[in-house]
Amino acid sequence: MDNFTFYSPTDFVFGRGTENESGKYVKKYGGTKVLIHYGSGSVVRSGLLDRVKKSLEAEGIAYVELGGVQPNPRDTKIYEGIELCRKENVDFILSVGGGSCIDSAKGIAIGVLYDGDFWDFYERKANVEKALPIGTVLTIAAAGSEGSGASVVTKEDGMLKRDVGSDLLRPKFSILNPELMFTLPAYQTACGATDIMAHVFERYFTNTEEVEITDRLCEAVLLTMIKETPRVIADPENYGARANMMWAGTVAHNDIVGVGRSQDWNSHGIEHELSGLYDCAHGAGLAVIMPAWMEFVYKHDVNRFVQMATRVFGCELDEENPENTARAGIRAFRQFLHDIGMPINFTELGAKEEDIPVLVEKFGIGDGLTWGFVRLSAKDIAEIYKIAAHATL
């Protein structure tokens, strides 16, 4: 196990009706003038936004609103938010929505208190030294941003997707009510589930030895997702199944399952070019890429893939040929993704094999290598896209 620090100070408020405590928690963490930040009209139509406002009003807290955050959130909306916050002297940002909305709120939170262009933080030209406090009311289990210090934003000019991370961006509080997901379409639910599982796998595939506790915690989240995702898709208003999936999504990404070990985020990176080029859902792109990445790298550490196959997917160990077991685990994962309605190859995703050179070019690794479980060259990445293009069950 490697040395590590783990700091997750977010106050998580979980359960039925908890959005009605938004005002109480904004007050607890010192907010007096709030920007309510949200995405689509669904939070308006469902009445959620009204309940949040009522809760703020009950505590005598003033607010302004900014909606319209898109999936894969854009820099343009963040500039708008920064300007509004400055004009209105906002001192607290409340995100009401999913991961895109939270990531946009985080961009605003660091931009408001910075003299330069907020994009500097995403280009590693500036370090986060202060940020407005933020809170979240989560509407989809997926990104884990409600419990992380990370934010991923797309610059419209060139469609560049970049990220920033700082403990200062960890939400002061996050409100998680599983009921808010009852109306989510099956496809979006499955995309969220895939993203959650990817967050775990990207920690699971490590070169660090002696990591039994985090291995087991990773497997705990994966086993939960394998049980709960089909239940949620079959029965969208199943509170218990939604609740398990929602808390699993937070645990998957606040890093408690990933501390003290090297991690591998290449699948996320390789996928980002797909959602960048085709504007597909991040989870759907991951469903296509992640098993392909596994097939490309499993020989690097067959034992680790055998562990995944036997502990997570219940495959039987082929003692004479463990590689068979490793491959069976990867097949089981792809089958699971298919069963929950995810695409498993380029055709199902709507991507084109002839675009592979463009995707590799945009990845931008040049003659170098990525970091991770297996360091990848441009040629390796092209090969992974190719496996993904043709994958079958």
Place this chain on the structure above:
Amino acid sequence: MDNFTFYSPTDFVFGRGTENESGKYVKKYGGTKVLIHYGSGSVVRSGLLDRVKKSLEAEGIAYVELGGVQPNPRDTKIYEGIELCRKENVDFILSVGGGSCIDSAKGIAIGVLYDGDFWDFYERKANVEKALPIGTVLTIAAAGSEGSGASVVTKEDGMLKRDVGSDLLRPKFSILNPELMFTLPAYQTACGATDIMAHVFERYFTNTEEVEITDRLCEAVLLTMIKETPRVIADPENYGARANMMWAGTVAHNDIVGVGRSQDWNSHGIEHELSGLYDCAHGAGLAVIMPAWMEFVYKHDVNRFVQMATRVFGCELDEENPENTARAGIRAFRQFLHDIGMPINFTELGAKEEDIPVLVEKFGIGDGLTWGFVRLSAKDIAEIYKIAAHATL
């Protein structure tokens, strides 16, 4: 799943050599005059105390010292600490030791800022509204106090063991270096392991339904302990095994594995009377009590015990008679405790069957019932002591 809040703001600093960062972290959390609180001479002899002092000096932080904390920490030492802190204008308490030392530090932290008797908090006569900040340098994986807001203290007059809990008592930071446990005797290591497993089981046995994520997280910690404890006992300087056990101990008790579900702390309560009467180690008492409690209650929810047996102890499911599987799981747990050197009955612990009426009397439930997975009467508790008295493999 029940509604819950989860708040664990402690900054965990894990790994080799991290005690040398004590000063840096005291500074980060605003300490300018520190009380270094410790227990036995071992932290002096090992040179740990010197390294901590050097680290404080490097940051220009002044300190005073108070050693001599006993296992099952006493109120008398806390009065001494309160007086010293007031006299010396201490603004930060740094515990260097195990759970007893941390719990004593927490008692001092609330006592210093309170006009009345600090014992009021432990008697539920006062609510914690402020406390000095504390930090910890942990020397044994066991109590989980480094990541919890709880403190258990014994009042010498009458040997009353009482507890208090508040988020204000969660340490600002906790430093965990597995190397500091290399010199721990096997018996103390095993007592710590038993305490860690008990913290998980007391969350695992619940009447709340739809708790797959926390079930799986509980099982993750238990599986880790089953693998790592024998390795640590066979090879005390095995860093990897010590590291897994140490982080498991924190995860077991900061409540991430126990949120959103009813819990059962009767085994802890029933054990407290044993360590109160015989001054035995808490972990050793738990090894005797916990399987006996399981045997007494398993019929309340055979399925849950079957789940423990199959998922945690690898027992095969007897579909015709699941109770056999449940009992096999409990037997496997007792065998494990025996194998790591723990006592499994009164004789091995040094307790006497004829004291059972005294133990039940001290438990003090009268004509009432406890709370938990199965609510227990005085007669039930006597029966559990009796099972414990005669237990065999």
